[in-house]
Amino acid sequence: MQFRRFLFSALAALIAVGGAAFAQQAQQTGAKVAVTQAWARATPGKSTIGAAYATVTASAGDRLIAVATPVAGAAQLHQHTMDNGVMKMRQVDAVPLPAGQAVTLSPGGYHIMLVDLKAPLVAGQSFPLTLTFEKAGTVETNVTVGGVGASGPAGAADHMNMDHMDMGAMAGHKG
C-alpha cells in the first residue's frame, strides 16, 4: 500500500515537472503563431471604417482574442455570415485557431474591422497591427493596403512578414 502511494506521488510529481518544463519550453520558443499575408482595403470616399485580413497559423492551437492598430480608434474581430441571401456581420470574442491549421481571415468570413480611422487607408500604404492570442501573447505585423475592393493581398512578396514564416502565396479569393 505504502509503495503504491509512493508510486502515485512520484508519478504526479513527474507529470507536474514535465508539464512545467513543457510550458516553459513553449514560452521560450515564443512565436508559436505565425501571421502572414496581412492586407486591408483602401477606404472608399470619406469612409472612416475599414477591414483588414491576414492568415494566421498557430502551431499548438490558440485563439485570436484581440487586435489593435494606431491608425484606428478601435479594431474589432468580426464574422460575416450569409443567411439566405442576407448578410449579417457580428462581432466575435475570438477566432479559433486549430493546431497547425492556417486560418485565413478573408472577405465574406472573419475580418478585422477598423473603426474610427484617423485617416483614409490609401492603396500602397501600410500600417502596423498588433494581434493578441490567448496563449502566444501578442504578435506584430504590417498590413499592406490594396484597392478599395481588393479581394486578396496584391502579391505574396509584398506581404511577406520578415519576422514570421512565409506561408507562400495565399489561395485565390473569389474574383
Next chain:
Amino acid sequence: MSRAKNFQIGGLVVLAGLLLAGILLAGGVAWEKWHDGAPTAKIGGPFELVDARNGKTVTDQDYKGKWLLIYFGYTHCPDACPTALNDLSLALDKLGDRRRDMAPLFITIDPERDTADVMKDYAASFAPDIVGLTGSTEQIAKAEKEFRVYAAKHPTKDGGYDMDHSSIIYVMDPSGRFVTNFTHETDPDQMAAKLMSLAS
C-alpha cells in the same frame, strides 16, 4: 318579446357577424398568400430617391431606356458591400461600348448615416458611373419594399449598429422590369457575360 328573448337574438346576430368576419378574413389571407406565392413575384417598382452627386430627386422614370444594376447596401459595411461594388465595377470594365447602356446604382439602406455627402464619394470610389442614391427614411423604406430587400439594424457592443441586409445586385431591363439578379456567388466574368447577352 321578453328581454331574455331579445338578448338571445342579439347574441345570435353577433355570433353570425363574427363568423362572417372570420370567413372573410381567412379568405383574404388565403388570397394574399396565393398571390405572394405566385411565380411572377414582382421585384422592383416606382421609387423616388436622392442622387447623392447633386442632391436632386430622381425616380425610376429617369432611368427608362437603361439597364438598371441596383445594389442595396451601406457605407459602414467594411466587407460585403465593397466586395459587391468592386465585383460590379470589374464587370462594368468588361462591357466595352455596352457600358453606356447601364445605370449602376448603389442605394443605401442606412439613410441616417449615409447622407448625400457620404454616398457621393463612396460610390464613385468603385467606378465613376456607379451612382449613390440616398433619401428620407420613408423613401428608402419604400424602395426596399419594392425590391423586397431585407434590412434591419443590429446593435453593436460599442453602442452603434450594423445592418443585416440582402446583398444582391438586381438587373432591371430598359423598361424597368426585373430580369435577373447577381449574388456573391456570381463572379465579375459571369456578370459581364450575362449583361452582354442581355443588352446585345
